[in-house]
Amino acid sequence: MVDLALTDARTLQNGIDEASIERLERTLLESDFGVPATMELVAELERAAERGKVRTEEDLRTLLSGRVREMLLEGGPEPAELERPAEGPGVTLVLGVNGTGKTTTAGKLAWRFIQRGEKVLLAATDTFRAGAQKQLRIWAERVGAGYVGGREGGDPAAVAYDALEAALSRDYDRLLVDTAGRLHTQRNLMEELGKIDRVLGRLQPGAPHERILVVDATSGQNVLSQAAAFGAAVALTGLIVAKFDSSARAGTIVSVARELSLPVRYLGTGERPEDLELFGADHYLAKIFG
Ligand SMILES: Nc1nc2c(ncn2[C@@H]2O[C@H](COP(=O)(O)OP(=O)(O)OP(=O)(O)O)[C@@H](O)[C@H]2O)c(=O)[nH]1
Ligand SMILES: [Mg+2]
Numbered sequence: 001m002v003d004l005a006l007t008d009a010r011t012l013q014n015g016i017d018e019a020s021i022e023r024l025e026r027t028l029l030e031s032d033f034g035v036p037a038t039m040e041l042v043a044e045l046e047r048a049a050e051r052g053k054v055r056t057e058e059d060l061r062t063l064l065s066g067r068v069r070e071m072l073l074e075g076g077p078e079p080a081e082l083e084r085p086a087e088g089p090g091v092t093l094v095l096g097v098n099g100t101g102k103t104t105t106a107g108k109l110a111w112r113f114i115q116r117g118e119k120v121l122l123a124a125t126d127t128f129r130a131g132a133q134k135q136l137r138i139w140a141e142r143v144g145a146g147y148v149g150g151r152e153g154g155d156p157a158a159v160a161y162d163a164l165e166a167a168l169s170r171d172y173d174r175l176l177v178d179t180a181g182r183l184h185t186q187r188n189l190m191e192e193l194g195k196i197d198r199v200l201g202r203l204q205p206g207a208p209h210e211r212i213l214v215v216d217a218t219s220g221q222n223v224l225s226q227a228a229a230f231g232a233a234v235a236l237t238g239l240i241v242a243k244f245d246s247s248a249r250a251g252t253i254v255s256v257a258r259e260l261s262l263p264v265r266y267l268g269t270g271e272r273p274e275d276l277e278l279f280g281a282d283h284y285l286a287k288i289f290g
Contacts (some may be wrong), residue, residue, distance in 0.1 A: 001126075002117075005077060007047055007077065011224065013145055016045070016054045016055075016060070019073055020151070021042060021045060021046060024042065024045065024060075024108055025038060028041060028042070028251060030195065030249075031249055031250055031277065031288075032220045032221060032226075032249035032250075032251040032252040032255065032256055032257030033251030033254050034221055034251065034252075034254075034259065035072060035256050036255070036258070036259065036260075037254050037259075040067075040071075041064060041067055041068070044063065044067055045060070045063060045064070050287035051213045053105075053248070054203070061254060061289050061290065064289060065285045065289045068254055068285060068288075068289075069281050069285060070184060071254050071257060071258045072253070072254060072264075072281045073257075073281070074257055074258050074259045074261060076160070076247045077209045077263070078280065078281060080278075081278065082109070082174075082209070082210045082265070083209040083210055084173065084174065084209065084236075085209060086207060087167065089121070089164075089167040089172045089173055089174055089175045089204075090166060090173065090174050090175070090208040090209050090210070090228075091167075091174075091175045091177065091200055091204065091208040091209055091210075092162065092174070092175070092176050092177065092208060092210040092211075093177050093179065093193075093196065093197065093200075093208045093210070093211045093234065094109075094176060094177060094178050094179060094212055095108045095179055095211060095212065095214065095230055095234070095236075096179075096194065096213055096215060096226070096230070097181055097182065097183055097214050097226055097279050098181030098182070098183065099181060099216070099218075100181070100214045100215055100242055101128075101177055101214050101216060101240075101242030101243060101268055102179065102181065102214045102215040102241065102283075103132070103135050103136050103139065103178050103216050104139075104268070104271060105240055105242055105266075105276070106122060106136065106139065106176045106178040107122070107136070107139030107140075107142065107143060107145075108268065108273055108274075108275060108276040109176055109266075109275065109276065110122055110139065110140070110143050110145040110174075110176055111142075111143040111145075111273035111274065111276075112273075112276055113173070113174050114143055114144055114145060117171035118174055119146075119147040119171065119172050119173045119174070120143075120145040120146065120172065120174045120175075120176065121142045121145060121147070121148060121163060121165075121170075121172045121174065121175045121176070121178050122136055122139065122145045122146065122147050122148070122153075122168060122178065123147075123148045123149075123160060123162075123163030123164075123176070123177045123178065124136040124137065124147070124148070124149040124150070124157060124159065124174060124178055124180065125150070125156035125157075125160050125163075125177055125180065126156070126178060126179060126180035126181075126235060127149075127150045127151065127152055127153055127154045127155070127159065127177050128153070128154070128156075128180045128181075129158055129177045129180060129181075130152065131234060133149040133150075133152070133181065133220070134148070136178050137149060141274055142273065143273055144169070145176075146166070146172065148162055148163035149167055150162070154178070156192055156195075156196055157192070157195045157199045159201075159268060160177055160196045160199055160200055161199050161200075161203060163175055163177065164199075164203045164204060164207065165203065166202055168203070168204060177196065177200070177208070179193065179196065184225070184226065184228075184229030184230065189208070190229070190230075190232075190233045191233070193233045193234050194233055197211070197234045209237075210233060210237045210238065211234045211236050211237050212236070212237065212238055212239065212240055212265065213226065213227055213230050213231075213236050213239050213240070213262075214239075214240045214242055214268075215237075215239055215240070215241055215245065215252075215256075216241075216242055216243050216246045217241050217242065217243045217244045217247035217249065217250075217252065217268075218243055218246060218249065218268075219252070220249055220250070220252055221255065222257060223239075223252055223255075224255065224256065224257055224260065226254065227239065227260050227262060228260070231260070231262075236262055238262055238263045238264065238265040239256060239262055239263070239264050239265065239279040240264070240265055240266045240267070241250070241253060241266075241267050241279075242267075242268030242269065243268060244267040244268055244269050245268075245269045245270050245275070250284075250287070250288045250290075253279075253284065263279075264279045265278070265279055266278055266279055267279055
């Protein structure tokens, strides 16, 4: 929650004071709104204060949440569930740097769609790290999804191909493709993503329908450079912010929506299957501004 307490309640009678504005600026930066969004919000507040429009904390809350809502919408329209075509499985690539929560998020998404009556297949294209395949297979068993993996050291694009072939022939509604964590500096690994993407598209025109970057809520402004690097390799369609439960830096979402024009689609709020929420501006604003 972003603390909107003003420094001195007395000043409210004369409008908001300079110290309160500075304090708010610091709070926004500490919450990872980023410099451009913070500057814009503070300037807006100063303009409103000059016109005598901010006299109470409630005024401040209304002003900020209204403007933050507009910023969120710059990332795109209010997000809906992951896309699924009229025919064939909805294919989603799950991407991100090491340890952000990709595999967990793939498992949670599977659970979510299974709850909605869909038939879901999970594909483990991380043939690189020992144990990665098993982790996703356990999730598949746990939530009742199908599972396709490959042999250790095998070609990730070949696993993706096998999985989509299985999804098509066995009438799955969804295919969620988990990928190995990688740094944007690992050029081969970034190119491998492009290959997985193309292989899927050749087998089912239009696939993958979603390319989701999973970011860690505690990464702050690093999220921006991650999104830029992955966005250069494949055309991202949105973000999932995992570990939202363990971060007070809620402003990251605003800077992402605003600076990257990418919508946040879901928030990860824990380690259980049900700990994934569809992102909604109202809910988010209530969470951060009360
Ligand atoms: N509290 C919390 N923990 C999470 C969340 N999502 C993932 N985790 C934890 O974060 C750790 C890493 O999650 P993984 O799903 O293995 O991350 P990954 O991106 O697949 O990791 P690599 O495949 O190694 O790149 C695990 O301990 C998860 O349980 C979340 O929303 N909240
Ligand atoms: Mg993983």
